[in-house]
Amino acid sequence: MRKRSAKLFIVVLATCACASAAAAMYRWVDENGVTVYSATPPPSGEAIELQQQSAPSADAVDAARERLQRQRERAFDEEEARKGAAAEQEKQEAEAKFRAENCAAARNNLKKLRDLGPRMLRTSDGRLLRLSEEEVQMQIEKTQGQIEDYCD
Secondary structure, X not given: OHHXXXXXXXXXXXXXXXXXXXXXXXEEEOOOOOEEEEOOOOOOOOOEEEOOOOOOOHHHHHHHHHHHHHXXXXXXXXXXXXXXXXXXXXXXXXXXXXXXXXXXXXXXXXXXXXXXXXXXXXXXXXXXXXXXXXXXXXXXXXXXXXXXXXXX
């Protein structure tokens, strides 16, 4: 008996829900200028009956989900492209800085090689080396090659 009354209750509830979903909605402006929305028409009978929209079909919902997924993928791809472009920009800037520093060092080295007085050269470990004229010319050529590689 309880199962039967529970089923009857569900049927009545579903019927009420469908009836309320199908009920007309009205819009009108009252004597105070306030817009009123109601399920019952105004006493004066002057109202606009609003069209109720039905729930979207399953196909429409699926299509909307697919559009949303494509938008997400496109946004993700755009963000990845932006990050890649930023990383490439940083890489180019670092390489330009590296080239500029090496260019300046090579130009400075060339100046020192040309201005060597007694042909003494200090190495990176602090030792002094006496260079022959041939060694100086080889160092100048090597430094000029570095200038060509790093400058301009």
